[in-house]
Amino acid sequence: MLPLTEANLTSLPAGVAVPNYDRGRLRTGIVHFGVGGFHRAHQAMYLDRLMSAQAAFDWAICGVGVMPADRRMQQVLGAQDCLYTLVVKAPDGMLDARVIGSIKEYLFAPDSPDAVIEKMAQPEVRIVSLTVTEGGYNFNAVTGEFMADNPDVQHDLALPREPRTTFGLITAAIERRRDRGVPPFTIMSCDNIQGNGDAARRSFVSYAGLRDPGLAAYVEENVRFPNSMVDRITPVTTDDDRDEVRKHFGIEDGWPVVCEPFTQWALEDKFSSGRPPFEDAGVQVVADVEPYELMKLRLLNASHQALCYFGYLSGYRLVHDVTRDPVFAQFLLAYMEREATPTLEPVPGVDLREYQHQLIDRFSNAQVKDTVARLCAESSDRIPKWLLPVIRQNLATGGDILLSTAVVASWARYATGVDEHGQPIEVVDRLRDQLVSLARRPEPLAFIQNRELFGDLADNERFVAAYTSVLNSLTTRGAKATLEALVAGAL
Numbered sequence: 001m002l003p004l005t006e007a008n009l010t011s012l013p014a015g016v017a018v019p020n021y022d023r024g025r026l027r028t029g030i031v032h033f034g035v036g037g038f039h040r041a042h043q044a045m046y047l048d049r050l051m052s053a054q055a056a057f058d059w060a061i062c063g064v065g066v067m068p069a070d071r072r073m074q075q076v077l078g079a080q081d082c083l084y085t086l087v088v089k090a091p092d093g094m095l096d097a098r099v100i101g102s103i104k105e106y107l108f109a110p111d112s113p114d115a116v117i118e119k120m121a122q123p124e125v126r127i128v129s130l131t132v133t134e135g136g137y138n139f140n141a142v143t144g145e146f147m148a149d150n151p152d153v154q155h156d157l158a159l160p161r162e163p164r165t166t167f168g169l170i171t172a173a174i175e176r177r178r179d180r181g182v183p184p185f186t187i188m189s190c191d192n193i194q195g196n197g198d199a200a201r202r203s204f205v206s207y208a209g210l211r212d213p214g215l216a217a218y219v220e221e222n223v224r225f226p227n228s229m230v231d232r233i234t235p236v237t238t239d240d241d242r243d244e245v246r247k248h249f250g251i252e253d254g255w256p257v258v259c260e261p262f263t264q265w266a267l268e269d270k271f272s273s274g275r276p277p278f279e280d281a282g283v284q285v286v287a288d289v290e291p292y293e294l295m296k297l298r299l300l301n302a303s304h305q306a307l308c309y310f311g312y313l314s315g316y317r318l319v320h321d322v323t324r325d326p327v328f329a330q331f332l333l334a335y336m337e338r339e340a341t342p343t344l345e346p347v348p349g350v351d352l353r354e355y356q357h358q359l360i361d362r363f364s365n366a367q368v369k370d371t372v373a374r375l376c377a378e379s380s381d382r383i384p385k386w387l388l389p390v391i392r393q394n395l396a397t398g399g400d401i402l403l404s405t406a407v408v409a410s411w412a413r414y415a416t417g418v419d420e421h422g423q424p425i426e427v428v429d430r431l432r433d434q435l436v437s438l439a440r441r442p443e444p445l446a447f448i449q450n451r452e453l454f455g456d457l458a459d460n461e462r463f464v465a466a467y468t469s470v471l472n473s474l475t476t477r478g479a480k481a482t483l484e485a486l487v488a489g490a491l
Helices: 006-011 037-041 043-052 068-079 113-121 151-158 166-180 196-211 213-222 239-249 290-313 319-323 326-343 352-363 372-376 379-386 388-397 402-414 432-440 461-476 479-488
Strands: 028-033 060-065 084-089 095-100 103-108 127-130 186-189 228-231 257-259 264-268 284-286
Touching: 028 043, 028 113, 028 166, 037 043, 037 084, 037 257, 043 060, 043 095, 060 068, 060 113, 068 103, 084 239, 095 239, 103 113, 113 166, 127 166, 151 166, 151 196, 166 196, 166 213, 186 196, 196 213, 228 290, 264 290, 290 319, 290 326, 290 352, 290 372, 290 379, 290 388, 290 402, 290 479, 319 326, 319 352, 319 372, 326 352, 326 388, 326 402, 326 479, 379 388, 379 402, 388 402, 388 461, 402 461, 402 479, 461 479
Parallel strands: 028 060, 028 127, 060 103, 084 257, 127 186, 264 284
Antiparallel strands: 084 095, 228 264
16 A cells, blocks of 8 residues: 655556656645645646646645644645545546646645745745635625624734734735735635625725725735636545545545546636636636526535435435435426526526536436535525525516525524434534524524525515425425425425
């Protein structure tokens, strides 16, 4: 069993693709915050493609960890020379393994915030990218306002030389570059938020404004924030995945990544200091990302929420088992066709009906073993951004809302923290205590009267009627019977 290191690359089995380029030639051009599974299956993979084509050697990645849990990634990547195995799992069981070499270094910000700031202040760093989750942009889900009262934000404002947030670190680097006469880098969001670049700009300008209005004006005028749409199903790495990499490929990898074959990245061509030739690696570099991102958020991401709560309450724990149930497949397709698609504009080069059925096929890939629990996590960051816009737009136009509202009701039932057999549910959410308390209250509208999440939806009679009907059915008949009634048009 070979440990995954630079020295062992030439000794790995012939079936494992390894970097065919000299990693000693790589120069850091991108600093990335949030080096999780998705980043390593997506952005880092695209850069590895370019490097394998003997290009983009000055665009290697320096990963940055900010959260305490990121310490483990620092340890693993440090022991493996920042290498890791990407395993693509096809529906027929075929495994394709490749060692990715595009990450050159990794810094853990709590060890030395100044080292991270100084890395970004270097002129050769021209992009700072982000996969910090939907909640990482620190804005109110309803108002869109930056939440200045966040304790970590308050810490950084009080101690700007010792920042512990992404905002504090990146803004300090922008300020340092400005003071040195170095042009600013581009901030490139790769998170699942509509207008993710625009959202990043609002958050960073707001944070900078709290520190110094002049710095905020500089950021707004000089820093570019391209929008993007990113897509690849990448479940959390498990011990079974590590064992599989050992058994099938003879590699001892502390943190491999598994993913589906499908991958897509639509990226707005808006960069201040250059960019890698992403289009040569299969990225769709476009003038307008919005049609692609709305398609993905309202069809794929919202469908994940549509299946996960009903699926968990019905006893399923793996995503492919949910979507292989015909009732669930019918429900998802009905949601996409009747409620989500009418809110979308045409997407260049995409047949939306074909895309919907392709999603069911992707969700049904048993080899990926994506978990229902992963999709149920952090719902308060996801539902307001992915699903509620569909409901609001259809309320405004007179469109159907029953199925999307049913998803909200299924979330409320799930958030009680008890399943249909009386067993506890581990609700994973930054607002867990608040959500569970509201979901357990006897008043049927208590959950949706949380205006921080739902705004004024609880004031809309059509939404309330649909919500209470489904919630009552979930409580009295159960998730599967409720879903069957929804599909049959009997609810």
